[in-house]
Amino acid sequence: MSTKRDYYEVLGVSKNATADEIKSQYRKLALKFHPDRNKSPDASEYFKEVSEAYAILSDPEKRKVYDNYGHAGVDGRYSTEDIFRGSKVNFEDIFGTGFDSIFESLFGRGGGFRFGGFDFGGYGRERGADLVYDTAISLEEVLKGKKEEIELPRMVDCDACKGSGCSPGTSMRTCTVCNGQGQVRTTRSSGFSTFVTVQPCNTCKGQGRIIERPCSKCKGNGKQKSMRNFSFDIPPGVESGEYRIQGEGEAIPNGINGDLIVRIKVKPHDKFKRDGPDLFYDADISMMDAALGKSLMVPTLEGTEKIDVEAGSQPNTIIKLKGKGLPRATSKGRGDQYVRLVVKIPTKLDKHQKKLLEELRDSFNK
Template sequence: MVKMGKDYYDILGIKKGASEDDIKKAYRKQALRFHPDKNKSPNAEDKFKEIAEAYDVLSDPDKKDIYDRFGEEGLKGGGAPAGGGGGGCAGPGNFSYSFQGDPHVIFSDFFGGRNPFDQFFGARNGGPDEDMDTEDPFARFGMGGGGMGGGMGGFPRSFSSGMGGMGPHSSIVKKPQDPPVVHDLWVAMEDVLSGCTKKMKISRKMLNPDGRTVRTEGKILEVQIKKGWKEGTKITFPKEGDQTPTNIPADVVFVVKDKAHRVFKREGSDIVYTAKISLRDALCGCTVNAPTLDGRTVTVSTTDIVQPGMKRRVSGEGLPYPKRPDRRGDLLVEYEVKFPERLSQSVRDTIAQVLPRS
């Protein structure tokens, strides 16, 4: 059975299998109910953010598909649970999701950049109507339970079409999202061995409170590099791109790149060390003290003649497996034979007598 972690469906008050329209209606109701401008309970802000995260996942087909199959752990890069989630489904691969969005921006985007409290109920001292029913703020207009279609409970259709994208088919709701902003994230092999946190500073445009003008500000995004992550792993920060009055901000995506190492090469979860040996050692056998990623050395001996391309494997001295970070790949010792630059005639004669011609 898939361990779900957070139950995004329960957070929105819907059942698994809910339609896209049901998800929108549920978000609309819950977000208005727990918006901190209206709901003064101590946990309203946390609940409001949790609702935004649930909507961000369930409204995106790709994220929703991974969550439905692998739960929160699989969605956030923990890998598929044992058994692959049932039914032979493939795991989430290199996908990793981390909710770093601003729930207030998501709320503003959903309502077309306008404040629904001010629009419907009027403001007093800069806040929403204190007598509004937080359970269903649209009930007094005959719009309870998300009945937002055609005329919106007695309002003329021309009025409802301009109400900040409130209708599920409104063109304002379907503002285009900017394409993802992709950055390379160079990671050292030692960081892949132990895991780490990278702090990445981005610069982006932010809407001012007037909803029309923008300012430029910096933000630090914390990227959790997990043990064993492979090159090409993507970490997505939803809607952290530029804000404008007419767009949905782009997702900011970091793509893991392997930083070149001075000693090792990487082959998946294995690492390769090249040992330089003499021709004599290649023919007569040798012992190599091979380094490890964590600063130790391991002894690798061979009595065989070293053939071209020959490697020796040291189990468990490589990098962690991405989906099984408690286990590690291997250290591969490959040999590079150093040939002498010159030989005396007597040595040549001796070799000619000792070595077979074929």
């Protein structure tokens, strides 16, 4: 394939374009170049190009991969199928209910993987299993976000055959059925017309070459499993749940990677309860402090904060510490921390205290 153009350039947006800008720019271009509307010969090629750019840039995970590693990063991680199917929801956003017909023009109906009439490799290949990774994080980590570094399996060239798939000392031979072309051409005539069909060669599976004696270690596929380091960011404000990272699952020889499913459990905190971005904390105060008022230091996720308990505060009064909650997962800003006053009644009184309380009661009953 020729050199790919930069996705941002394809869409005509800047590197720091917002999701909305990318979406509206794609909408514009998609309407202009959709093959159903635009009959110029280049339209479908262009439609394909802008759609791929949009599929990547509309998906935060894939956009990050592209920003960090460019086309090589994207190609190494995602098959074309991953790119489009994984972004289905983004296209649905643009095309709404008409999406299915768009999707068909991208992929074709049924087994073949086509995009506006162009074949892409990938679809129909075997897919590795999804891998599940469990992790538990604290509320403090939810506040800051966390980088996780893990080891995942990957496929590398078999060390016995150096990736050739051939038993050491042997080599591949050219397929005699297709003469090394990998394709078989058949010509059929009907009336005045001649039909030429080109199909992948069955004998060599389109490779053009055949392994005579497969390597015993990798059984001829040229690959073996090894481990790799993989890191990903758990964003601030995350909630317990399952998160899918496409293409980072099990790798299989000559197939598509499965997905990595990260199961995040936010651990219970000994001081705070959580509801979305908001935190709840119970502060114990004595009935005397509730009656007389008091300055109180209460813990927050980042330290302590002083609150003023007004004289005459009632049990379960809520005091809000604005912006002291967790980051919001889906929008800007932070939630709040709510401090509930739990008024404690003394249960053990010495003689003197008892006398004082009796005097206090008498003074109220006068």
